[in-house]
Amino acid sequence: MALKFAKRVADIKSSEVRELLKLTEQPDFISFAGGLPAPELFPxxxxxxxxxxxxxxxxxxxxxxxxxxxxxxxxxxxxxxxxxxxxxxxxxxxxxxxxxxxxxxxxxxxxxxxxxxxxxxxxxxxxxxxxxxxxxxxxxxxxxxxxxxxxxxxxxxxxxxxxxxxxxxxxxxxxxxxxxxxxxxxxxxxxxxxxxxxxxxxxxxxxxxxxxxxxxxxxxxxxxxxxxxxxxxxxxxxxxxxxxxxxxxxxxxxxxxxxxxxxxxxxxxxxxxxxxxxxxxxxYDIDEHITKIRELYRHRRDTMLQKLDDVFPKEVQFTRPEGGLFVWVTLPEHVDVTPILQDCLAEKVAFVSGETFYPTSQKRNTFRLNFSNMPEDKIDIGLEKMGRVLRKYLEN
Ligand SMILES: Cc1ncc(COP(=O)(O)O)c(C=O)c1O
Known part of the structure; x- marks a missing residue:
């Protein structure tokens, strides 16, 4: 006999980020998907x-x-x-x-x-x-x-x-x-x-x-x-x-x-x-600790923004945050990010498509990048690969 769950069970889907995180646990994955802090700074x-x-x-x-x-x-x-x-x-x-x-x-x-x-x-x-x-x-x-x-x-x-x-x-x-x-x-x-x-x-x-x-x-x-x-x-x-x-x-x-x-x-x-x-x-002095976190993340943000300037097609827009963990990317309106994500996952690079962050509107041309959790060399390599995939889709 099928169990009768509450209605809310059907209303709520597993988060795409949680699913992606499982995938990105593979060691050779470059992940811009989660919102994870840099574990090397845990005291x-x-x-x-x-x-x-x-x-x-x-x-x-x-x-x-x-x-x-x-x-x-x-x-x-x-x-x-x-x-x-x-x-x-x-x-x-x-x-x-x-x-x-x-x-x-x-x-x-x-x-x-x-x-x-x-x-x-x-x-x-x-x-x-x-x-x-x-x-x-x-x-x-x-x-x-x-x-x-x-x-x-x-x-x-x-x-x-x-x-x-x-x-x-x-x-x-x-x-x-x-x-x-x-x-x-x-x-x-x-x-x-x-x-x-x-x-x-x-x-x-x-x-x-x-x-x-x-x-x-x-x-x-x-x-x-x-x-x-x-x-x-x-x-x-x-x-x-x-x-x-x-x-x-x-x-x-x-x-x-x-x-x-x-x-x-x-x-x-x-x-x-x-x-x-x-x-x-x-x-301990938590301010000293937070200063270390800020410095590392600032450096990673700068690496990410520089690389985005260098390798993403010019018609792609992105935010330049003064802090936090994320950069938000907007593709031209007609571009659907779903196949782009699939191609990037095949290249072992992950990010989160923007769709799930909109409760009602159906925007398919945005995505989120996290910069806190990846070392600079991986940010460079991962974005290089993403740039190639994006150029393929945008030039078509
Ligand atoms: C906007 C926002 N609020 C709340 C949380 C929850 O954080 P925590 O439960 O770890 O305090 C997060 C986690 O990423 C977040 O991004």
Whole structure:
């Protein structure tokens, strides 16, 4: 007898990136597909010492159940860091530790979305957020997006058109997938619109610390006068993603709902991981570590952009991000990226086609390249091969 799964099982497909990642585990593959940090920068020796120290000094507490809200010293550190970097005004009581910022996104769906509700998002946007929200039966409305962020005239028109809207989801810093960041005015205006129409904003910011040049701007939350903006953050890109430790930051009244929902999901995030990170932060200088990450990624981004200039056909456009992990490529409108990806995979080079980052529009001429995870020589070789494939298709 066939099992009767919930309707949402059929609505959600396996992510193309996850499938590609399996393929690219082969050692001779050059992968621009995932969003993986550079593993050679994981502070393995330091973590070994931290682990020993932790188990010696607070081993029992580190291995015990703990509160849903999370380890207090870690929450305190996060609140201070956000206030200092993003011009927010948080205390530890505004922070809920989550299992990666991915869980923060999922819990946002859980507390805000009913079947048929509308979520406004950038076009394109982070595909794992789409899948997380989709499980709650929502619909997506893409808002026109340019180099400065969401086009807010379009957002306002759509807010009026879709009264069933419940949430605005944005990634204002080095966006996944485009690598672009929002301008100051758009941040301010979005906070204003969110207050005017009483629509919560999820400000998802996993890449903000990875700025290679230019000025750090205040967050959207900085402009939030009514408490409608909820932020996420993560240790995945500034420390190690395997810990699965991220956070939500928002008004206490809203966080209470998150906390209750999180209890039903996993009771709390990994106690030992939280305490290990807190011990690392007390023992080592994370800014020094983040500086190393920024330097390596800046170098890889430069290598990628230089090579794209050199070997991609001139009619191919791409973003020039000031930080983060990704470059976004746009082919002439009539070109379909699907056979190009197949040819590149046959050459053992992988990237992600852009289609999945659009919840509704059917754009087939874009793709995403990751530069953080491949050494410079492989970036050169991989893009050389991609350039050859692209020339074949564009010249035809
Ligand atoms: C935009 C965005 N949000 C959230 C996440 C989730 O990150 P994590 O769960 O590792 O914190 C990612 C991961 O790549 C991302 O790109």
């Amino acid at each position: 393995v020796a330091e973590i070994k010492r931290v682990n020993e120290l932790l188990l010696e000094t607070e081993g029992q507490a580190a291995l015990q159940y703990s509160t849903t809200e999370g380890f207090e010293p870690l929450r305190e550190w996060i609140a201070n860091r956000m206030n200092q970097r993003l011009q927010t005004n948080f205390t530890k009581d505004n922070i809920l530790i989550t299992s990666g910022s991915q869980q923060a996104i999922d819990l946002t769906g859980k507390i805000f979305l009913d079947e048929g509700d509308v979520v406004f998002c950038e076009s394109p946007t982070y595909l794992a957020a789409l899948n997380a929200f989709r499980a709650y039966g929502c619909e997506f409305v893409e808002v026109a997006t340019d180099e400065q962020g969401m086009v807010l005239e379009d957002l306002e028109a759509k807010i009026k058109q879709y009264p069933q809207a419940k949430l605005i989801y944005v990634i204002p810093e080095f966006q996944n997938p485009t690598g672009l960041s929002w301008g100051l005015e758009r941040r301010q205006q979005l906070a204003k619109l969110s207050a005017e129409y009483q629509l919560p904003v999820l400000e998802d910011n996993p890449y903000g610390e990875l700025r290679f040049e230019g000025e750090t701007l205040p967050s959207i939350k900085h402009f939030d006068k009514v408490g409608n903006v909820i932020c996420t953050g993560t240790f995945s890109k500034i420390f190690c993603p395997g810990y699965r430790i991220g956070w939500l930051a928002g008004e206490e009244g809203i966080l209470q709902h998150y906390t209750i929902m999180k209890q039903g999901t996993d009771l709390h995030s990994n106690t030992k991981a939280q305490r290990e990170i807190a011990t690392y932060l007390a023992q």
